[in-house]
Amino acid sequence: MRKIAVIGGGAAGMACAVLLARANNEVVLLERGDHLGRKLSATGNGQGNVTNLDMGAAHYFSHDPARVGAVLARFSAEDAIAFLSSMGGVFLPDARGRVYPAGRQASAVTDLFRHELSRLGVEVILGARVEKIDDRGGFFVHWNGNSLAADAVVLAAGGRATESFGTDGTAYALAEAFGHSVTPLSPVLVQLKCDPALVRGLKGIRVDCALRVLRGSKERFAGRGDVLFTEGGVSGDLVFRASSYAETGDVLMIDLLPDVQSSALMRLFARGRGEEDLLCVVPNGLARVVWRRTGGDAAKLAALLKGFPLPVTGTYGFARAQATRGGIPLSETGEGLESKFRRGLYFAGEILDVDGECGGYNLHWAFASAHAVAEALA
Ligand SMILES: Cc1cc2nc3c(=O)[nH]c(=O)nc-3n(C[C@H](O)[C@H](O)[C@H](O)COP(=O)(O)OP(=O)(O)OC[C@H]3O[C@@H](n4cnc5c(N)ncnc54)[C@H](O)[C@@H]3O)c2cc1C
Incomplete structure (x- = not known):
């Protein structure tokens, strides 16, 4: 033996x-x-x-x-x-x-x-x-x-x-x-970091999104799932999956409303009721941030909701990685x-x-x- x-x-x-x-x-x-x-x-x-x-x-x-x-x-x-x-x-x-x-x-x-x-x-x-x-x-x-x-x-x-x-x-x-x-x-299989200023006010908000990882004009990953905003970046099931493909310098392009067309958003925002137009569209905390960032401009609002860009600055390292x-x-x-x-x-x-x-x-x-x-x- x-x-x-x-x-x-x-x-x-x-x-x-x-x-x-x-x-x-x-x-x-x-x-x-x-x-x-x-x-x-x-x-x-x-x-x-x-x-x-x-x-x-x-x-x-x-x-x-x-x-x-x-x-x-x-x-x-x-x-x-x-x-x-x-x-x-x-x-x-x-x-x-x-x-x-x-x-x-x-x-x-x-x-x-x-x-x-x-x-x-x-x-x-x-x-x-x-x-x-x-x-x-x-x-x-x-x-x-x-x-x-x-x-x-x-x-x-x-x-x-x-x-x-x-x-x-x-x-x-x-x-x-x-x-x-x-x-x-x-x-890998880890939370991703970005400029904290870009996610300020969003900590704790979880959204069902579509996310693409872009390196220049090349798409490295595309998927659908949960994104959880953190203090200085993003986490959640979809981000873990994307992290296998993302490197520092890549851009995470997040569609915060993958089941709603831009045209439908434009029609909604055309009512001109201000921040109220975002009620029940995205969580209120997220609504406040996108409203501030776009000045309430309907086209800019729709564009940001359909493509929220976050350049990757790093990961949370081995201590938080799954693999x-x-x-x-x-x-x-x-x-x-x-x-x-x-x-x-x-x-x-x-x-x-x-x-x-x-x-x-x-x-x-x-x-x-x-x-x-x-x-x-x-
Ligand atoms: C939080 C978390 C969630 C995960 N979820 C999933 C999931 O749902 N599905 C999935 O497929 N994967 C998941 N993973 C990844 C998966 O768990 C690992 O890839 C897998 O466990 C690796 O198995 P392994 O036996 O090679 O290593 P490990 O499971 O890491 O085991 C290695 C063992 O070796 C021991 N060891 C190290 N050095 C020595 C030494 N010198 N002498 C003696 N012993 C030593 C360690 O103590 C450890 O127990 C997850 C990982 C984490 C951290």
């Missing part, structure tokens, strides 16, 4: 440990935090958007989309649902294909993993922050003055997003020690995401140079990459 050390008790590490233990390997799961699946339990606003029925490499960002496609081709959304359901529970899609546990509780997905790991006899060591992996013919994994020998190691220690979940980016060094590189890292762009290049891994530099060393999850759009794609990658590793190790 082979002994496999899995480093990182997040979605990828737990999935890998389950699959490897089911294939009769002796598995030790090492997690630096004091419980498993801390990030998984917080996903999807606590509801756990675990995959998406509209699956494919087009929803991912990586320097090696073909390799992402190859991993996804062997693990579909239906496979993810079947895998999760094999531990228990019911997983259902919403109208947008986003799949959630029927109980809409992300922490219950972590509980499914915990029970399955215990049933399979996986040794889980908590509070184990792996500092070093020695390569002396076999692997020796070291943490807090302890060590264990293993025939294979899976590095599933996550990226840099939301370091309060144990992902501060220090785990990349474990791969670098084996000669791996790390592509430039940036936060990391960049990581260990797939080109440095072979079949089954095994290191090209050291046989027996594997990678799964966000630590790799792969990030997905908002909508269940990052958890799907965690499960799909774990499946690729387990398949290779089988």
Whole structure:
């Protein structure tokens, strides 16, 4: 029986440990935090958007989309649902294909993993922050003055997003020690910043909008959903989705009334009743701001409501991001995401140079990459 050390008790590490233990390997799961699946339990606003029925490499960002496609081709959304359901529970899609546990509780997905790991006899060591992996013919994994020998190691220690979940980016060094590189890292699925003066007075207002990300004359993204104005920028489901495509210097062009034509607005404002014409059109706080900015001119008002421009000045950084762009290049891994530099060393999850759009794609990658590793190790 082979002994496999899995480093990182997040979605990828737990999935890998389950699959490897089911294939009769002796598995030790090492997690630096004091419980498993801390990030998984917080996903999807606590509801756990675990995959998406509209699956494919087009929803991912990586320097090696073909390799992402190859991993996804062997693990579909239906496979993810079947895998999760094999531990228990019911997983259902919403109208947008986003799949959630029927109980809409992300922490219950972590509980499914915990029970399955215990049933399979996986040794889980908590509070184990792996500092070093020695390569002396076999692997020796070291943490807090302890060590264990293993025939294979899976590095599933996550990226840099939301370091309060144990992902501060220090785990990349474990791969670098084996000669791996790390592509430039940036936060994605994150709130965007703009000049605070442009959103003054709008904090807390949430609007159902259409939003485009423009880089010069090129449209990088177009979508529909919620935008929430914040102190110095914008947040909300639509902004998180757009953040995968937006860079500093791009312009967010927000249509605050996507279901109303400009001509209809012009007719409404032609009544000339002043600010009263904006009642029940947009929230009052937003009405005050657009009125002030346009001086009440009907054409300018309609234009601003249909195209509210916000140049992006940055993001709220890794501390607030849901995912990391960049990581260990797939080109440095072979079949089954095994290191090209050291046989027996594997990678799964966000630590790799792969990030997905908002909508269940990052958890799907965690499960799909774990499946690729387990398949290779089988
Ligand atoms: C608030 C929030 C909401 C999200 N919502 C969704 C969603 O609804 N759908 C979706 O698809 N994605 C979502 N994501 C993204 C998704 O959660 C991650 O991409 C996914 O969890 C990554 O899985 P992972 O196992 O690779 O890494 P992680 O889940 O980050 O797990 C890595 C684990 O490794 C541990 N670790 C790190 N270093 C070491 C070390 N040296 N030794 C031992 N252990 C170590 C960490 O403590 C951590 O527990 C969300 C993210 C956040 C922050």
